Each structure stands twice: as structure tokens, then as C-alpha cells.
Amino acid sequence: MKGFDDKARLAHLQELVDEVLKEAAAQGASAAEVGAHSDIGLSATVRLGEPETVEHTRDNSLGITVYFGQRKGSASTSDLSSSAIRESVRAACDIARYTAEDEFAGLADPELLATEFPDLDLYHPWDLSIDEALAISKECEAAALAMDSRISNSEGATLNSEAGVGVYGNSNGFNHGYPISRHSISCSVIAKDKGDMQRDYWYSTARHYDDLEPAVAVGERAARRTLDRLGARKLQTRQAPVIFRAEVAAGLLRSFVSAIRGSALYRQATFLLDALDTQVFPEWVHIEENPYLPRGLASAPFDSEGVATRRRDLVTDGVLKSYVLGSYSARKLGLQTTGNAGGVRNLSIGMGDMDLQQLMGEMGTGLVVTELMGQGVNTITGDYSRGAAGYWVENGEVAFPVEEITVAANLRDMFRNLVAVGNDDNYTGSVRTGSWLIESMMIAGE
Secondary structure, eight states: OTTOOHHHHHHHHHHHHHHHHHHHHHTTOSEEEEEEEEEEEEEEEEETTEEEEEEEEEEEEEEEEEEETTEEEEEEESOOSHHHHHHHHHHHHHHHHHSOOOTTOSOOOGGGBOOOOOOOOOOOOOOOOHHHHHHHHHHHHHHHHTSOTTEEEEEEEEEEEEEEEEEEEETTSOEEEEEEEEEEEEEEEEEEETTEEEEEEEEEEESSGGGSOOHHHHHHHHHHHHHTTTTOBOOOSEEEEEEEOHHHHHHHHHHHHHHTBHHHHHTTOOTTTTOTTSBOSOTTOOEEEOTTOTTOTTOOSBOTTSBBOOOEEEEETTEEOOOBOOHHHHHHHTSOOOSOTTOOOSEEEOOOSOOHHHHHHHHOSEEEEEEEESOOBOTTTOEEEEEEEEEEEETTEEEEEEEEEEEEEEHHHHHHTEEEEOSOOOOOSSEEOOOEEEEEEEEEOO
């Protein structure tokens, strides 16, 4: 991207991190850690063929955490001047001096810090002018509007392009970082037919702009998804099999990760407490994390504490094999960090041989969920209840679209009663999955 020298910026941030660590030591901290970021971006939105917004962003940020023994304090700043850094360090130190001791607080164990830094192919800046960005957005929206006369309005199409550098360092001698890029194209349109109005969207995101879906394809897919919702109706309340289409099935995997996260475990606030080495999915299920996926949206050689990441299984043969831990939660649990400070990186579930159409054939009669609404996921009990929209399927074929319904069950039962995972992975995120067919759920409607 124009105006962004990644090598110079990386070197500058590493020098800055060293400066902050020295300042923390000078102010009496026994240990410290610093995260610094510098980003530049362009966003261009077109609505109904006309430019609506163009934004250039240039952001800097720095976060400092200091330790006085087992007492901890944190502060942050977007001003990277020496005076602002001194003030931020002073603020963090003042907080630490007055906080209670926490025996589990502290830096990651030095022997666990990353020592190898492979090139994961994460940096591909896009040298776009404003006119070029607007032209791509316009092409995307125009493709959606041209799909069908029932596409009556648009919420716009947007191109986003970002490039940046992040560095993490601590007083145990770790000071490393790398540049990244991220690009996306999105489109949202409205369809109207006989008084019925529906909206839907689609988007594509990638590290390299060549890996994005073509703008025309994004627009056409947004239009098809919107048109498919026309004529939606409610269902009578019933129990039935449910397919979560790939893009919403990714949320079920995220709910699973939330239930095995360290903070939920040490607070005893998860339905998967003490579930390690027990059967939580059917025997054919395999779930893994791969931080080293080239161009992966969540790839990273180390976590937000500098701990080396690694490819590993979370679930093997349906059995939970590992939790998701950072250093603090690991110490609270008497375990070792899994290198997941800052989250899970490139989660995926093994996919079967059936595409979505074949999954519907396997289901016979039931519901396909294409959209979920609300926050009705209780990680403590596993209770799951969310507003939904999608399609009713009869004899393996779509019968009609549905809306204003609720799907409900318990996540423990949903995971155990997973019948199949499709091979229709087409969701451009950091969680890879096909559609999920679940044996039975309560569908609340009229």
C-alpha cells in the first residue's frame, strides 16, 4: 500500500518497544511487556452507483503492562512520542503499585517463547488508488443490482484494504514482529416482491487481493441470497433435524472454543468443565488448530505473549484433547499455556463427502439455517436459543424460505448429535467448516 514502508516501520516499532521496556525498568518495574502496532488502510463504499464514503486511516497504538512482583498495571496510548510513552509507563506503574498481588500474574515462561519465525506469507499490500477502489465497489454492486428486477435497493458495496505491522516484546529478551495485510469486498442489497422486502449480503476477505472472490461474484452471491429469502413464512413449532449452513456453523465452533477457554474453566463457568479426555463429539469428528497456514487470516508464529504457536488437535476421534489457554489461565488451572493468548488460530473441523444438497437429501425433511440473530448462547449451561431464518426442506429439496423462528437445544446435545459435516466450506473467515447436520432441535414458531 502506498506510503507504508513495512521494513522501516518494523524496525522503528522494535526500537520503540525496547525504549518502553527500558523506561519501565527505570521506573521500578520488575518485568514488563509491550505490544505496538502501526496500520494504514483505505475503505471505499459505493451505493446505487455513486461514491458514498472514502476513508483513509493511519493508526498507531501501543499497550504497556508492567509488573511489580505479582502486582500488575496496564496503560495504552496512540501517541508514540517519547513524552507520551513516559506518561503511559508512569500510568501503568501507578496502577500496579496499588493493585492487589496475584500469584498467577506475570510474563510467559521464557522457555516457551518462540525461537523460530517462519514466513507465513501474510503481507500483500494492495497499491490501489481511490478511483480503482471505487471502481471495484461499483462493479460489485452493479452485478448485484443487475441480477433481477426484484433487487430494488442497495445498502452499498465496500472495498477495504489494510496493511500493518505488529511487534511484541517483553523484559525476558523477546522483541519480534511481522507485517500483515487484509483485504475485503462486501455487498448488501434489498429485494422487494409483492409487498415482501428482504435483505442479505455476502463478502470475501483474504490476506492477498488475488485470493478474493471476484467483485462480480460477491455481488451476484449477495443478490441470490437476498432473492432466496423472498416469500419467507413462519413455521409451526416442532422438533426437527437442522442444518446450519457453513457460514453459521462456524459460530458453533466458536461456541465450542469459548467453552474450553481458560477463563471459562478457572471460573467454572462452562458446560465442558472437566471434559478433557472425554467424548464430546461423535467418534468421526476431528478439530484442529493450524497457526502456520500460509496466508491464513489467523496465522501467527507466536501468540500475544510471545509463546510459540503450534499445530495441534483440539478434538481427536470426538474426544476433547486440549483446552485453549494463555499463561494466566494455565497457571490458575495448574497447567501449561497452549499458546492461545489472543485466541485460536485457524480452526477447522474435518469435512465429509457430502455437499449441501446431499446433506439436505440425508436430512430428508427439516430446517436449513442461513442466518442467526441474538446472543442466546449460555456457555455455563450449554443452553442454546437463537432467532433464525433459512429454508424448510421436504424430501431433500427446498420447499420455502422461513423467518421469525427460534432454534433451541443444548450445545452438549448438539455436539454429540452431530450427524455430518458437509464439504461445502465456502466461508471466507479464520474458521473452516462445512455445513452441520444436527439430528434434532426444537424449532419455535407459531
